[in-house]
Amino acid sequence: MTRRAPKKASSPPPKEKAEAPKKAASPAPKLEEAHKDAADDDEEGEEGGMEFTDEEIQAELKRMALEEVGLSGSDAASVVNGDDAVDLNAALQDADTRENVNVVFIGHVDAGKSTISGQLLLQMHAIDQRIVEKYEREAKDNQRESWYLAYVMDNIAEEKAKGKTIEVGRALFATDKRKYTILDAPGHKSYVPNMIAGAAQADVGILVISARKGEFEAGYERGGQTREHAQLAKTVGIRQLVVVINKMDDIGWDKARYDDIEGKLVTFLKTCGFARKDFSFLPISGLTGRNIVKRVESSVCPWFDGPCLIEALDALEMQQGRDKLAFRLPIIDKFKDSRGNSVVMGKVETGTLNVHDNVIIMPTHVPVEILAITVDDNVVPLRSAKPGDNIRLCIKGESTDNISAGFVVCKDPSPAVVSFDAQVVVMELMPPKLLFSAGFEAVMHIHTAVEECTVTELQAQLNRNTGKVEKRRPAFVRNHSVVMCRITMNRPVAVECFSDFQQLGRFTLRDGGQSVAFGKIVKLVETVERLEVTK
Numbered sequence: 426m427t428r429r430a431p432k433k434a435s436s437p438p439p440k441e442k443a444e445a446p447k448k449a450a451s452p453a454p455k456l457e458e459a460h461k462d463a464a465d466d467d468e469e470g471e472e473g474g475m476e477f478t479d480e481e482i483q484a485e486l487k488r489m490a491l492e493e494v495g496l497s498g499s500d501a502a503s504v505v506n507g508d509d510a511v512d513l514n515a516a517l518q519d520a521d522t523r524e525n526v527n528v529v530f531i532g533h534v535d536a537g538k539s540t541i542s543g544q545l546l547l548q549m550h551a552i553d554q555r556i557v558e559k560y561e562r563e564a565k566d567n568q569r570e571s572w573y574l575a576y577v578m579d580n581i582a583e584e585k586a587k588g589k590t591i592e593v594g595r596a597l598f599a600t601d602k603r604k605y606t607i608l609d610a611p612g613h614k615s616y617v618p619n620m621i622a623g624a625a626q627a628d629v630g631i632l633v634i635s636a637r638k639g640e641f642e643a644g645y646e647r648g649g650q651t652r653e654h655a656q657l658a659k660t661v662g663i664r665q666l667v668v669v670i671n672k673m674d675d676i677g678w679d680k681a682r683y684d685d686i687e688g689k690l691v692t693f694l695k696t697c698g699f700a701r702k703d704f705s706f707l708p709i710s711g712l713t714g715r716n717i718v719k720r721v722e723s724s725v726c727p728w729f730d731g732p733c734l735i736e737a738l739d740a741l742e743m744q745q746g747r748d749k750l751a752f753r754l755p756i757i758d759k760f761k762d763s764r765g766n767s768v769v770m771g772k773v774e775t776g777t778l779n780v781h782d783n784v785i786i787m788p789t790h791v792p793v794e795i796l797a798i799t800v801d802d803n804v805v806p807l808r809s810a811k812p813g814d815n816i817r818l819c820i821k822g823e824s825t826d827n828i829s830a831g832f833v834v835c836k837d838p839s840p841a842v843v844s845f846d847a848q849v850v851v852m853e854l855m856p857p858k859l860l861f862s863a864g865f866e867a868v869m870h871i872h873t874a875v876e877e878c879t880v881t882e883l884q885a886q887l888n889r890n891t892g893k894v895e896k897r898r899p900a901f902v903r904n905h906s907v908v909m910c911r912i913t914m915n916r917p918v919a920v921e922c923f924s925d926f927q928q929l930g931r932f933t934l935r936d937g938g939q940s941v942a943f944g945k946i947v948k949l950v951e952t953v954e955r956l957e958v959t960k
Contacts (some may be wrong), residue, residue: 454572485633485732490541504787523599524743525813527606527772529627531654532642534612537671541711542609542937543574545734548718551598552577552730559859571712578609587785593623596707602739606815610773612650617940619849621657621870621933626772627756629741631734632669634686635680636708641686652693659698660933661870661944666694666704666745667737674710680724684709707731747812752776752784753926754816754834755919759825766796767825769834770817771873774928776836778810778818786823787833787919788841790954793822824892831874833919839929841917843951846884847932849944851906855937861908867941871932874918878934882911909947922946 499574500924519938530538546552557577564573570811578594631827632655635641644651657702658666676682687706694704707730710717715725720733732740754771762768774797782795797819798807810816833839849859858865865880886896887907902908923930924943 435552467570479593479920483920494871502605509954524603525811525815526603526629526738526741526743527608527622527813527815528625528629528631528738529608529610529658530633531610531613531624532633532639533635533650533654534589534611534614534641536635536651537711538612538631538633539575539578539594539609540572541631541633541669541671541709541717541734542596542607543595544578544714545607545717546577546596546598547574547713549598549600549735551596555824585655591616592621600735600739605738605767610654612652612654614648614653614938617650617653617657617935617938618870618875621661622655622873624654624658624663625661625755625870626815627658627661627663628665628743629738630658630666632658632666632668634668634688634690634706636670636672637678637683638682639678639909640672645689646676649857651794652770653730655697655699657695657933657940657953660931661872662928662931664703666699667734668694668704669709669734670706670711671856673708673726674713674715676720680710681726703846705945706735707737709734709736717948741841743813743896748777749774750775750926752778752834752836753839753921753929754818755779755874755929756786756828756830756834757873758830759828761825762819765819767823767828768817769817769820769825769828769832773810773814773816774872775812775926776834778816780806780808783834785835785838786828786833787839788917788953789823789827789832790838790841791823791827793820795819796821831872831876831918833872833929838950839919840952841912841954842912842920843953844881844913845916845920845946845950846909846911847944847946848887849908849910849934849942851902851904851938851942852874854904854941855939858936859884860901860903861906861942867934867936869914869932869934871918871920872929874920876918877915879913879915880910881913884909886912911950913951920946920949922949 530542532538534904543552543557547554547557560574560576564570564576578596579588590609590611590613596607596609600605608623608627610619610620619841627898632651634644643649655666668687670683670686673683690706691701695701708721709715711717714728715721719732720736721729723730739753753774753776755768755774756771758770760768778795778797778799779796783792784795785792795818798810800810800814800819802809807816828854854861854952861880863880864881867878867880869876869878883899883902884897885894885908886902887893887897887909888895889907890906892907899908919929921929924947930946932944933940934944
């Protein structure tokens with residue numbers, strides 16, 4: 426099953442010059458659809474925004490859980506009303522101990538990300554063959570026969586018409602070892618903010634490279650999205666990459682071309698901060714499906730005897746110990762279901778969460794209670810959530826009108842920060858702003874937050890290789906410099922020092938539609954005790 430990643434909600438993110446991605450409508454959340462019939466019978470409750478009692482919410486969630494495991498009608502009603510001895514705990518779907526891994530497909534436009542995603546879902550039986558046949562007929566009618574697999578992820582009209590991903594597509598599949606959420610990020614430079622939002626939810630990146638002559642070069646050369654996406658992936662916290670060299674069928678599985686591309690990317694990825702052990706390469710064909718779920722035949726590619734894509738993903742060693750840290754969930758979206766209950770969505774970065782836990786929403790310092798936890802489109806409530814889970818939280822104590830994407834759900838308060846000191850790597854400054862100095866204004870992307878900020882002080886210029894101070898209080902620095910500086914936000918944001926919470930302490934600065942710098946927070950300077958929400 427696939428769905429579009431939800432749009433950023435509440436107050437819109439700051440606009441970047443020359444960058445205005447057109448957002449397409451997302452389908453209504455499934456949790457909301459599950460209540461639709463009941464809401465139609467209760468028009469007053471829907472129109473009036475009436476909140477239902479905890480007992481009613483839990484009873485409805487129980488009923489849906491029981492129906493998921495085969496009990497319905499009077500059987501489900503009898504259990505909800507306490508007339509049956511059926512153990513509801515046995516019905517809840519939180520006994521699956523498989524690790525949750527979030528994988529984002531990144532890379533230059535037209536590299537084949539959506540096609541590979543569709544092929545992967547098809548071969549893993551995560552999508553019905555009849556749906557694929559429908560897309561195949563639709564693509565043929567549009568005279569785009571080779572795009573049909575991309576339609577699995579690119580399922581809004583504008584994406585189908587242009588053949589370009591705009592919003593981050595999301596889908597689920599599982600292997601014997603792990604459960605995967607795949608995120609199909611847009612490759613066009615106009616939609617880089619959407620790509621950042623998708624990558625911020627991921628644990629692993631799949632960097633898709635086109636082997637075709639000219640297509641690899643377009644993405645790899647200056648200004649290409651292969652470079653920017655790899656740098657952004659490292660900045661948002663992706664630790665490991667699987668580099669898939671796609672469209673190998675178009676070049677006859679030529680080893681010389683494969684080796685040339687691999688050699689160039691090894692050098693580049695090291696400059697992005699990836700250790701050689703943290704990225705691997707494999708050849709695939711997204712259109713024909715070779716080397717995705719089953720290894721490519723030796724008769725087709727005699728020189729490669731490595732793993733297929735699924736084997737490579739299952740073999741990755743994931744970061745351990747995040748469940749021992751304090752709970753942090755950056756909010757990616759929020760909505761009200763048809764019964765008026767507030768629901769927030771996001772990925773658990775660290776810590777664990779249980780139903781009925783009391784948590785705090787930062788930076789507004791608002792306490793709320795967790796009424797229910799569900800995973801993605803699954804309406805079956807869970808007892809708990811762990812790191813890596815993309816979840817929906819039904820909360821009590823705050824309206825979604827006062828919650829924005831970029832807020833953070835915590836058990837103990839995360840700081841609400843106004844200014845901080847950071848180590849910043851200046852990459853590509855664009856005319857007319859060719860100097861990085863005090864007064865430099867940009868848009869900051871940090872976890873799921875997008876906020877305007879200003880550099881208020883340059884404290885020291887550092888040696889790029891050793892990290893030692895080369896010059897104190899420089900008036901300005903240029904491209905490819907490393908600098909310690911103070912940054913002031915236009916409004917408080919929930920962030921942390923990189924040394925405490927890496928996921929909430931690294932950021933990207935963008936200006937004029939380009940990523941101009943990357944950094945990490947080293948010291949919090951000014952915080953606020955409570956942020957008053959203004960409408």
